[in-house]
Amino acid sequence: EAQVTQNPRYLITVTGKKLTVTCSQNMNHEYMSWYRQDPGLGLRQIYYSMNVEVTDKGDVPEGYKVSRKEKRNFPLILESPSPNQTSLYFCASRGGGSPLHFGNGTRLTVT
Amino acid sequence: TQLLEQSPQFLSIQEGENLTVYCNSSSVFSSLQWYRQEPGEGPVLLVTVVTGGEVKKLKRLTFQFGDARKDSSLHITAAQPGDTGLYLCADITTGANNLFFGTGTRLTVIP
Numbered sequence: 001e002a003q004v005t006q007n008p009r010y011l012i013t014v015t016g017k018k019l020t021v022t023c024s025q026n027m028n029h030e031y032m033s034w035y036r037q038d039p040g041l042g043l044r045q046i047y048y049s050m051n052v053e054v055t056d057k058g059d060v061p062e063g064y065k066v067s068r069k070e071k072r073n074f075p076l077i078l079e080s081p082s083p084n085q086t087s088l089y090f091c092a093s094r095g096g097g098s099p100l101h102f103g104n105g106t107r108l109t110v111t
Numbered sequence: 112t113q114l115l116e117q118s119p120q121f122l123s124i125q126e127g128e129n130l131t132v133y134c135n136s137s138s139v140f141s142s143l144q145w146y147r148q149e150p151g152e153g154p155v156l157l158v159t160v161v162t163g164g165e166v167k168k169l170k171r172l173t174f175q176f177g178d179a180r181k182d183s184s185l186h187i188t189a190a191q192p193g194d195t196g197l198y199l200c201a202d203i204t205t206g207a208n209n210l211f212f213g214t215g216t217r218l219t220v221i222p
Contacts, residue, residue, distance in 0.1 A: 004153075033209075042115075042199070043154070043212040058209060090153050099144075100210060102153025 002027045006091050006103035013081055014111055021076045021089060021106050029095030032074040033058070034066065036087040037105075043090065049074055081110040115213035117200060123219040127189050132216040134183045134200035141203050143183050144210065145174055148197040190220045 004025045013019055025032065033048040035058075045058030049068040063085055065077040074093075078085060091103040114137040124130055134143070142161045146154035158167050160176040160183065167174045171194075173186040187194055197217050201210040 040214060042214040043201075043210075045209045048209065092153070099156040099159075102155070104152050 002101070004091055004093050004101050004103035006089075006106050008106060009104065010107050012109045012111065015082055016080050019078050019081060019108075021078075021091075021108070023074045023076065023091030023103060024072050025074075025091075025093040025101070026072065027093060027095060027098070027101065028071065029093035029098070029101075030071070031094045032068065033092045033094075033100075034064070034074070034076050035090045035092065036060065037090060038087050046076070046089075081108075083110050086110050115200060115202060115211060117198075117213040117216050119216060120214070121217050121219075123221065124190055126191060126220055126222050129186065129188050130190055130218070131184050131186045132198055132218070134185075134213055136181050136202065138181070140176075140180045140183075143176060143180075144201045144203065145183070145185055146199040146201060148199060148215075149195075154197075154199055187218075190218075192220045192222050194218060195220050 007022045030051045034046040035043045037043045044060045046060055046064050047055055047058050047066040049055045052068055052071050055066050055068055068074055086109050089106045092100045094100045116135045118133050144159045145157045147157055148154040158174045163178045163180045165176040171188045175184045197215045199215045200213045203210055
């Protein structure tokens with residue numbers, strides 16, 4: 001089954017404790033992206049990647065890092081999380097004219 | 112900066128009623144997509160409209176793109192509880208490296 005898999009689904013952490021949210025897709029898509037979704041603000045892009053070793057900032061990249069060492073994986077890294085990064089995060093991928101496929105989300109709470 | 116406004120923000124109706132939700136932009140859309148997001152899941156693409164004046168139908172859903180490509184509407188006929196969800200419109204920016212999302216309309220259909 002074609003899918004985008006994010007882990008974990010839920011995460012509660014404390015300010016300053018580094019964390020990684022993983023994202024993997026099995027569709028051989030070249031394009032991958034991270035979004036955060038906040039009430040009243042909609043979905044905003046954090047980072048995207050056009051291919052392996054090619055990443056670029058989206059609209060709200062501050063406080064986040066990404067890497068794309070393999071085509072299927074696109075982890076989101078928060079080196080020093082802060083409470084304003086409490087949000088619902090979505091990974092998405094697209095390739096070959098297909099629509100954007102989203103994962104099921106990771107709900108992060110930073111206390 | 113483009114502004115995508117969706118209205119209404121919340122809508123609660125009885126099963127069997129008709130409804131229309133709207134998406135308006137401060138600038139001309141490149142292409143417009145409509146998504147539905149159900150609780151605990153990522154957004155799923157419903158339709159893409161490209162040409163001004165275009166109308167597309169998906170079973171009981173009718174999507175209309177304004178002639179000037181600055182607005183769009185989604186009409187649902189005889190709403191069912193399964194239509195409950197967050198409806199998002201999105202503009203595909205030039206180069207398609209990002210989808211710029213509206214804030215969404217949260218629809219609840221009461222049985």
